[in-house]
Amino acid sequence: MASPTTTPSSSLIFLVLLAHAAPLAVAMLDPVDFLSLQAIRKSLHDTPGSNFFASWDFTSDPCGFPGVLCDSSSSSRVVSLSLGDPRASAPGLTGRLDPALGNLSSLAELAVVPGRIFGRIPQSLYRLRNLRFLAVGHNFLSGEIPADLGLLRNLRTLDLSYNRLTGLVPRAVGSLPSLSNLVLCHNQLSGPVPPFLSRTLTRIDLTHNELSGPVPPTYLPLSLQYLSLSWNRLSGPVDRLLYRLGRLNYLDLSMNQFTGPIPGQVFGYPIKTLQLQRNAFSGLVRPARWVVIPTVDLSYNRLSGEIPPEFSTVRSLYLNSNRFTGQVPGSFVDRLLGSSIRVLYLQHNFLTGIEINPAAEIPATSSLCLQYNCMVPPVQSPCPSTAGTQKSRPTWQCREWRRRRG
Structure with a gap:
């Protein structure tokens, strides 16, 4: 059988739907999305105390599953996917993020609640060209942030906080034109802060990493309202930078190596x-x-x-x-x-x-x-x-x- 990360042939789709003897509602879900949800389900599991996947029964309509939201077109597509019980302090999920996530081509929102998700961020996410919201914080993801996330030109929120990510903050992420919220705090990211080009960017949180070097004045947009760079190894003067950011309502530069004067x-x-x-x-x-x-x-x-x-x-x-x-x-x-x-x-x-x-x-x-x-x-x-x-x-x-x- 073909891998769920590839686009299935029409004959395979027919066999899968026939084998499941699914009701008409399931048949209306786009077959690629149907197989992708199955692959995602197989790669993740409830941790003790979690019952998130208890009702993910593929003999019923996947659009009714907890965390799954579909559009209302005749060939329904998944537009929002929230994996795990969103209630505060609820147990999370464990396992890996399957590359089949990249096949949900209409997905606009992807969230994973705090849990024990490990492994790397799938490279296939770059195919989600409609994605506006990506939040996979408070898990155990490792490896580098894929530079291909810079292809998600509609992305507004990127939250990968409280993981074990390493490597650089990709310059391609800094070039995202629609980015409003960037939260990468509490990882092990290193290297310089890249330039950020979005004119709608209001929040940057890079706290508790291993970033180093100066932050040139032109690297951060005038639209910023929230800036936290604490607990890094950043250096150099910031007087010209702070002078420009007159819209700030939160500022934390503590625990670094910044020098020079503080502008009045x-x-x-x-x-x-x-x-x-x-x-x-x-x-x-x-x-x-x-x-x-x-x-x-x-x-x-x-x-x-x-x-x-x-x-x-x-x-x-x-x-x-x-x-x-x-x-x-x-x-x-x-x-x-x-x-x-x-x-x-x-x-x-x-x-x-x-x-x-x-x-x-x-x-x-x-x-x-x-x-x-x-x-x-x-x-x-x-x-x-x-x-x-x-x-x-x-x-x-x-x-x-x-x-x-x-």
């Missing part, structure tokens, strides 16, 4: 949490206006100069482990004692003072840490364990820092 404009973006920690950003920080972002984390960088008073409107501010100097602005004290600031971490800098009454009581809902600066903290408040036990920097470090600053 980024503090005015409509972001709820700004995560730039654990990089090598340097220079002065100059917000263009009062910062209304609820949480700002710039910790573990090489930022210097005085702390801008514009940060006193931030509810949770992490400036620890930098090179800030001078006095803490008085506006911080007022808002801290008034419970407007919930977290103010300033430890491990070169700060020289803060005007606060030693008898002042920090509100129970607020956290202040001043340890390991060029001063003795005037108030006692609990610090995270990472701050260490030393209250102040050694005097020689402060002298050396002032000398080097000239």
Whole structure:
């Protein structure tokens, strides 16, 4: 018998339908799709506790199977396929994705719920020229992302997150003209971030990979609203890149090796949490206006100069482990004692003072840490364990820092 991944002959179709003695409804399903669904079913199995395939009985109409949606034409085709129980925390499937998926030529949506699907992404998916949605996240897929996915010119969402994929992010994927959502986080992808050409791209999530190298300013489109590149090995300056992306409402560049200044404009973006920690950003920080972002984390960088008073409107501010100097602005004290600031971490800098009454009581809902600066903290408040036990920097470090600053 011919492989289910090839287009069956008319005689084979007749024999298959006759052998199954299927009702008329089954005969209306396109024969190629019928055989493809059979092959897909044979390559996948329910994990313990899952009953997704219990009603996949090919003596009945496959268009009524759970997860299968067909169009209403006289020769019905599968247009949407969702493999597995979509309910939260439901057990998933195990097995491999059969190449017969590529024979479902009218398929517009393909989703596989979280489970234990392993093996490679079938190369045959490039034939699904109508595909708009492809999501196979939270499984155990391995190997490289097929470059031929770049032939899916109608693809809008590509989610291959939480797998074991390796190799590059194909430049062909970056060139997809209709792409809106790209989610490849929590894999083992390496190499550079490719240029993205889609003018409708709003979300890029490449978190927790092994990507490296710079991200040139023109590589990301102005349409971006969500950008997460954290936990990689990306490097170089991003000030020109961030200056262009004025539509961002989520930004996480933490845990990389980015360098250079942070543009002041980024503090005015409509972001709820700004995560730039654990990089090598340097220079002065100059917000263009009062910062209304609820949480700002710039910790573990090489930022210097005085702390801008514009940060006193931030509810949770992490400036620890930098090179800030001078006095803490008085506006911080007022808002801290008034419970407007919930977290103010300033430890491990070169700060020289803060005007606060030693008898002042920090509100129970607020956290202040001043340890390991060029001063003795005037108030006692609990610090995270990472701050260490030393209250102040050694005097020689402060002298050396002032000398080097000239």
